[in-house]
Amino acid sequence: MSHPSPAPPRTTRRRSASVDLAIAAACVGALLLAIVVTAWLLDESSLRSHAGARLMPPGPDHLFGTDWLGRDLFTRTIMGLRLSLTVGVVTALLSVAVATVLGIAAALLGGWVDAVISWLIDLSIGIPHLVFMVLVAFSVGGGIKGIVIGISLTHWMSLARLIRADVLHLRHSDFVLASRGFGRSEWFIARRHLFGQVLPQALVGFVLMFPHVVLHEAALTFLGFGFSPQTPAIGILLHEGMPHISSGMWWMALFPGLCLLLVVLAFARLGDRLRVLTSSPGQGG
Amino acid sequence: MSGALDSRSVTEAPGRVPAAVPTRGPRRGRGLARVICVRVARLVGLLFGVSLLAFTLVYHSPVDPIAAYIGAEASPTDEQLAQLREYWGLDRSFAEQYLAWLGAVLGGDLGVSRLYQAPVLDVIADRFMMSLALMGVARLVSGVLGYALGVIAAMNRHRLLDRLICWYSYTLASTPTFWLAILLLTLFAVVLGWFPVGLAGPVGVPGSEVTMAERFHHFVLPAATLSALGVATIAMHTRERMLDVLDSDYVAFARARGEHGRRLFRNHGLRNSIVPALALQFAYFSELFGGSILAEQVFSYPGLGSTLVDAGLGGDVPMLLGIVLLSSTFVFVGNLIADILTVLIDPRTRDSL
Amino acid sequence: MMTTPLLSVRNLTVGFTHYTGTLGLRPRVVPAVEGLELDIDPGEILAVIGASGSGKSLLAHAIVGILPNTATVSGGIDYDGTPLDSARLRRLRGREISFIPQSVNYPDPLMPVGRQVRLTLPRSRAAQLQQALFARYHLDEKVARQYPHELSGGMLRRVLFATGVTETMRLLIADEPTPGLHPAALQEVLSHLRDLADDGAGVLLITHDLIAAAAIADRVAVMRSGRVVTVESSSSFTGRGETLRHEYARRLWRALPRHDFWEGVAP
Numbered sequence: 001m002s003h004p005s006p007a008p009p010r011t012t013r014r015r016s017a018s019v020d021l022a023i024a025a026a027c028v029g030a031l032l033l034a035i036v037v038t039a040w041l042l043d044e045s046s047l048r049s050h051a052g053a054r055l056m057p058p059g060p061d062h063l064f065g066t067d068w069l070g071r072d073l074f075t076r077t078i079m080g081l082r083l084s085l086t087v088g089v090v091t092a093l094l095s096v097a098v099a100t101v102l103g104i105a106a107a108l109l110g111g112w113v114d115a116v117i118s119w120l121i122d123l124s125i126g127i128p129h130l131v132f133m134v135l136v137a138f139s140v141g142g143g144i145k146g147i148v149i150g151i152s153l154t155h156w157m158s159l160a161r162l163i164r165a166d167v168l169h170l171r172h173s174d175f176v177l178a179s180r181g182f183g184r185s186e187w188f189i190a191r192r193h194l195f196g197q198v199l200p201q202a203l204v205g206f207v208l209m210f211p212h213v214v215l216h217e218a219a220l221t222f223l224g225f226g227f228s229p230q231t232p233a234i235g236i237l238l239h240e241g242m243p244h245i246s247s248g249m250w251w252m253a254l255f256p257g258l259c260l261l262l263v264v265l266a267f268a269r270l271g272d273r274l275r276v277l278t279s280s281p282g283q284g285g
Numbered sequence: 286m287s288g289a290l291d292s293r294s295v296t297e298a299p300g301r302v303p304a305a306v307p308t309r310g311p312r313r314g315r316g317l318a319r320v321i322c323v324r325v326a327r328l329v330g331l332l333f334g335v336s337l338l339a340f341t342l343v344y345h346s347p348v349d350p351i352a353a354y355i356g357a358e359a360s361p362t363d364e365q366l367a368q369l370r371e372y373w374g375l376d377r378s379f380a381e382q383y384l385a386w387l388g389a390v391l392g393g394d395l396g397v398s399r400l401y402q403a404p405v406l407d408v409i410a411d412r413f414m415m416s417l418a419l420m421g422v423a424r425l426v427s428g429v430l431g432y433a434l435g436v437i438a439a440m441n442r443h444r445l446l447d448r449l450i451c452w453y454s455y456t457l458a459s460t461p462t463f464w465l466a467i468l469l470l471t472l473f474a475v476v477l478g479w480f481p482v483g484l485a486g487p488v489g490v491p492g493s494e495v496t497m498a499e500r501f502h503h504f505v506l507p508a509a510t511l512s513a514l515g516v517a518t519i520a521m522h523t524r525e526r527m528l529d530v531l532d533s534d535y536v537a538f539a540r541a542r543g544e545h546g547r548r549l550f551r552n553h554g555l556r557n558s559i560v561p562a563l564a565l566q567f568a569y570f571s572e573l574f575g576g577s578i579l580a581e582q583v584f585s586y587p588g589l590g591s592t593l594v595d596a597g598l599g600g601d602v603p604m605l606l607g608i609v610l611l612s613s614t615f616v617f618v619g620n621l622i623a624d625i626l627t628v629l630i631d632p633r634t635r636d637s638l
Numbered sequence: 639m640m641t642t643p644l645l646s647v648r649n650l651t652v653g654f655t656h657y658t659g660t661l662g663l664r665p666r667v668v669p670a671v672e673g674l675e676l677d678i679d680p681g682e683i684l685a686v687i688g689a690s691g692s693g694k695s696l697l698a699h700a701i702v703g704i705l706p707n708t709a710t711v712s713g714g715i716d717y718d719g720t721p722l723d724s725a726r727l728r729r730l731r732g733r734e735i736s737f738i739p740q741s742v743n744y745p746d747p748l749m750p751v752g753r754q755v756r757l758t759l760p761r762s763r764a765a766q767l768q769q770a771l772f773a774r775y776h777l778d779e780k781v782a783r784q785y786p787h788e789l790s791g792g793m794l795r796r797v798l799f800a801t802g803v804t805e806t807m808r809l810l811i812a813d814e815p816t817p818g819l820h821p822a823a824l825q826e827v828l829s830h831l832r833d834l835a836d837d838g839a840g841v842l843l844i845t846h847d848l849i850a851a852a853a854i855a856d857r858v859a860v861m862r863s864g865r866v867v868t869v870e871s872s873s874s875f876t877g878r879g880e881t882l883r884h885e886y887a888r889r890l891w892r893a894l895p896r897h898d899f900w901e902g903v904a905p
Contacts, residue, residue, distance in 0.1 A: 017496045069576040126347075129574035134597040135609055139342035174462045215461055219579055223594050238467060242583075250471045257464030264460040270454075364845070383885065537704040542758045543732020552757055556748045561839040632785045635746060 021273040030268045032085070035263075039082045042075050045080045056249055063190065065256040067237075077256045079232040081263060087147060088214040094152035095213070096159065096206045100198060103163025103189050107171060118164075121157045125134055129216060129224075131153050139227045147226040151213055159205035163198050170197055204278055208271040211264045218260055299500065324624060327619045328429060332610065336390070339609040348600045390610070398602030402593055405607040413611060416588030420570075420577050423509045427515025427576050428566045434516065435523025436453035436558070439531060440550060450520060462576045466510045466583035473506060480506050514576055515569075522565050523558065528622040530557045552625045567626070570619035574612050642719040643677040644840040645701070645809055650674040650713035652696045652705065652864075662674060670694050671864045674713070678840040680808070683831060685851035685872070687890070688861030694844045695740055697861075698813040701842070702737045703727045717809070732758045740814040740844075742794035745786040751797045752782025758804065771800040791818040795827070803834070810834060813844045822826045829852045842879040848875070848890060860887045 016068070056066040064073035106117035132154045137146030170176060170193075179189050220226055221235025229236060234256050238245075241252035370376050374385060387398065394403035438450040457465075474480045481503055530536060530553065537551055581590030589608060596604035628634045652671040673691040678684045688694050689797050699705045701715060703724060715722045717730065727735070729756055753770060756764040772779060775796040786794060795815065803810065812831065816824050832854045835841045851858050852875035859869045868884030875882070879891040 074398055082630060091463060098376055121333075123331045123338065123613075125338075125571070126616045127335060127576040127609060128571045128578075128612045128616060129611055130578050131612045134593055135339060135605060138348065138597050138605060139346045139601070141347040205521055211459055215459070218461050220576075222461075222579070223582060224507060224598055233461075234461075238464060242467070245467055245471055247476055248471075250476070253464065253467045253471060257461055257467070260455070261460050261464070264461075265456060268455060268459045463760040532706060534739065534741060534744045537699070538737070538739050538801075539669045539746070539757075540704050541702045541731055541737035541739070543728070543730075544757065545728055551744050553749070557744065631748065 017201040018277065021270075022278055024266070024273045025269040028270050031263055031266050034207070035078060035081050035085065042078060044073050054099035055249055058255070065249075065251040067241065068253060073237070073255060075251065075257050076232040076237055079205050080237055080256060081259055083227075083231065083233050083262070084217055087144075087151075087217050088210055091148055091151040091208050091217070092155070092161070092213045094148070095155040095209055096202050098152065099159035099205065100163055100195075100202050102156070103160040104167050104194055104198065106160070107164045107167035108186050108190055108194065114164075119162055124154070125157050129161045133220050134223070134225060137220065140253055142225060143228075144226060147217060147220055150179065150225075153218075155209050155213055159209065161199055164188060164207065166198050166201055167194055169207070170194060190272065200278070204271070204274050207267065207274055211271065212269040213259070214264055214267070245250060295312050300591060305486045317625075320628060321625065324621050328621055331617060332613060335613045336387060336606075337383070338388060339606055341379075343602050343605060344379055346600075346602075362522075364629055380632075382425070382630050386606070395607040395610075398596075398600040398601055398604040399591075399608075400599045400604065405603050408604070409592065409607050409611055412587065412592050415586065416574075416577050416581065418589070419504065419507055419511065419586065419588060420573050420580070422504075423511030423515055423577075424566055424573060426512040427519055428562070430512070431516040431519025432559075432562050434520040436550065436554065438520065438524045439527030440532070440546075442528065447524075450524070454521045454524075456518040457514055458521070460514070461511065462514060462579040463583050465513065466507070466580045468512055472581060474543070503584075503586070507577075507584045507586050509579045510583075511573070511576050515573065516570060518572065519562070519565060523562050526558050526561050528555060530554055533557075559629060563630075564623035564627050567619040567623040570616045574615060643678060643716075644680045644718060645678040645842070646678075646716040647674060647676040647697075648714040649717065650697070650715065651711070653710045654708055655710065669864055670709075670771055670803060671700070673820070673862075674864070674866055676842075676859060676866065676869075678809070678842055680840050681835055681838050682857070683835045683841040683843055683855040684869075685845060685855035685858045686861055686866075687845055687848050687851050687858060689846065692859055692861040693864040694846075695813055698737070698740075698811045698842065698844050701811055702731065702735065704737075732804060733806050734808045736802045736804055736807040736810045738798050738812040738815045742786070742791050742798070742818075745794065745801070746799060747786055750783050750785055751789065751801075752846065755782075755797070755801050756822070758801070768800075768807075771803075775800045792820065792823055795819060795823075799827070799872075801828070807834075808839055810839055810841045811844075814846070816845060816847055816850060824850070826877070848894060852876075852891075858887075860884065860890065862886060 032206045042215045052070065054066065054070045055068055056062055056070075058065045062072050062074065062093050064077055066072055067076070102120075106114040109275035127135070132152040136153050138151050142147050176189055179193060180268055184192075186200055217226075218233070218235040223235075224239065227233045227236055229240065237256045241249070245253045301379055309425070371415070386396070387534065394405070395409075398405045398408055401408045434450050434454075438447040441447045535557075536549065536553055539549055544552060577588065578590035578593055582594060583590040585591070589612075592604065593608050596608060596613065643700065650671060651669055651673060653669040656666050656668050667721075672698060676684065676686075676697075687698065695710075696705065700711055701722075705711060717726070717735070721728075722730075731737070745751055752768055752772070755768045759767045768782065769779065772782060777793065777796055781789065781793060781797070786797075789797065795818065799815070813895050815831075816827055819827060822865070828850055831843060833843055835856075843851065843855060848858075852872050855872045857869055858872050858875065859866050861867070865887040867886050868882075870882055870884065870887050873881075874887075875891055879888045882888045883890060
């Protein structure tokens with residue numbers, strides 16, 4: 001038998017998942033930066049109406065055209081995106097917080113607490129998102145409060161389930177048992193041990209949730225719940241544009257929606273990459 | 286290390302009859318009935334929870350139902366207001382109001398819509414049928430197309446076709462439903478003029494005189510919107526499932542026996558992915574419902590969508606509660622069907638019933 | 639005279655990519671099988687033994703071409719003197735090259751086992767051949783209509799044989815075909831493998847049962863940590879193993895309970 005000589009295996013995979021992740025993260029970063037910087041550079045005055053520049057198709061002066069009041073749609077779109085992102089971050093964070101607290105509580109306290117939380121998860125999943133959001137928006141009296149609370153209360157369920165499962169698993173790990181052996185309270189264990197353990201899961205959950213949250217904000221706004229009609233939000237741009245769009249002013253719909261799509265897509269890709277990388281690939285053996 | 290080199294294990298006595306003799310026959314029916322009973326009981330419990338949650342939410346709304354009902358123009362006297370409060374039972378406690386409402390609901394009475402001036406049940410039954418037609422067609426189209434695309438993508442993993450399908454699905458999953466609807470409306474109804482701009486029938490023609498062709502004409506674009514979005518979800522889920530199947534031990538064994546390509550799919554892929562794909566059709570009723578609301582809104586399709594928006598914006602509490610109950614029932618029944626399908630078709634669970 | 643080996647594995651390396659570093663961003667290829675070399679002649683049983691995780695199954699999967707697609711493979715495999723590329727492998731699998739998988743999870747869970755056996759048989763004679771195969775492996779005809787979950791482990795082993803072994807087979811890769819069998823059935827499987835080899839097939843028997851390997855194989859390759867450390871003649875596994883060439887093989891042999899166990903485990 002000849003002596004085996006170790007040869008470095010050639011890489012047959014297309015591209016490593018980590019490079020994909022880095023690209024996705026860079027895309028998201030570049031988009032965010034572009035939106036924030038553009039919004040900062042833009043002249044607020046173009047938000048006002050200009051009687052002489054009504055319903056202008058896209059051109060060098062108005063990149064995305066203007067609406068029926070002569071307002072520059074590019075400016076309004078960028079402002080709308082900034083608003084969408086802000087609302088998205090706030091609501092997704094709130095959702096993650098609700099999910100983390102309820103997930104840990106359910107798994108750690110067990111018994112009837114677990115039963116009630118699990119039941120709450122099941123029944124909340126049963127109400128279609130949009131119906132649930134309209135219900136909550138109505139319950140808190142509409143406005144931006146309706147948007148934020150409505151979205152926060154409707155996106156926590158699946159992440160709470162995941163965190164609950166994680167904690168159920170961790171509950172029997174040595175460090176938790178040891179900590180309990182030292183007489184630590186459940187609250188201390190949750191705060192000092194479990195929170196740190198579920199944080200990566202919560203972060204991935206945040207990124208995965210973000211696209212949904214942004215899309216639902218836009219949908220809810222489009223249906224007329226939430227922001228006042230003057231606010232430049234993507235949903236409102238499209239809602240207001242509807243009568244003009246159906247008479248051929250296509251640009252009023254195309255660009256705002258397309259920009260929202262790009263932002264959501266970038267985040268969705270990032271979330272997907274994160275998910276692929278964090279769920280360790282199976283290995284034959 | 287040498288510990289792994291164990292001596293032979295003896296787990297099977299010679300000539301032993303296999304333990305798992307299938308228990309087919311009359312027992313199976315009863316087992317299935319039991320499973321369905323348990324699930325239905327759970328569904329009723331969840332619906333009860335939904336009703337409590339929804340009622341709690343609307344009860345705490347700062348929107349005054351009377352003000353919303355009367356509108357800004359009218360200026361009723363205090364006496365009239367008090368009468369209205371009493372008439373609607375708004376002067377009673379939360380528990381009393383909830384139980385009164387629940388009792389009425391259980392008796393089949395969802396109350397009277399303040400906006401539509403008609404029994405809630407009549408309004409939403411009518412509207413729901415319209416929505417159901419839309420969702421049914423969309424589900425069917427997206428189910429068939431989505432499954433096919435998902436399978437094609439998985440069988441061509443990482444090749445161009447797979448990438449294209451993935452990109453289509455990712456992009457559509459990130460597309461605002463109402464925006465896609467607006468685009469289709471702009472392109473096909475406004476620019477090309479192939480389809481009317483809105484409503485389930487031509488304006489000004491009584492419902493009974495609307496022909497099937499006209500109905501279809503007004504139905505196509507909203508259905509296409511919902512289908513295009515549904516295809517994306519179904520295709521991605523099917524692809525994941527098919528990849529699991531293709532990476533499975535039994536497919537590895539089938540490959541080692543010389544099966545490949547279409548034959549491999551026919552023998553093992555279809556068998557192991559069709560039930561989850563079918564179940565998926567029912568499990569995603571929640572998304573479908575949300576998409577339907579938005580598409581209906583854009584195309585002025587007279588389904589439940591506009592009713593929900595009107596009820597939410599106009600403070601029509603009985604209507605809002607009715608829609609919440611109806612849509613949750615719809616989702617829960619979808620899940621129930623998905624569960625039963627999964628249990629029923631898989632021989633491993635079927636025989637244990 | 640030198641004959642061409644039926645199967646010849648040259649410098650085979652199988653690796654898996656792992657991600658390390660704080661963010662899991664740094665890819666690192668971990669070799670699970672490294673620089674592996676083997677030959678199998680027609681009519682010969684080559685046993686490959688080694689502990690769990692030594693890469694035995696990966697070797698089998700690499701030859702049959704069913705490694706998971708996360709694996710990276712290099713090196714060459716020759717069959718009948720010419721390289722076994724994927725197109726040729728696809729033609730030969732199920733005809734000349736047969737594979738008996740390790741786990742009883744390998745049949746399709748949603749198909750009656752009889753149908754699975756018939757799938758790869760010539761269609762015109764499938765039913766007849768399947769009945770013959772079932773009779774040969776002492777499987778009742780009603781087993782054909784049952785699903786894998788309804789069968790015992792021992793029956794599934796025999797089903798795997800009936801599914802894997804074909805008439806036209808020249809090379810058999812048997813990945814741990816014996817665990818869970820009672821002694822009589824084990825003896826039967828082993829002598830069946832011997833019969834197949836005596837009929838001219840080359841057999842690669844992967845096992846961690848050294849006694850069985852020594853009993854029926856012609857040569858025994860010992861694997862450790864993804865490498866073949868030695869290939870011994872099976873006749874050397876006798877007595878206290880004085881004629882074994884490699885120390886590791888000797889230690890494995892002596893560690894078996896029926897040999898002088900206490901000496902064997904001493905370092």
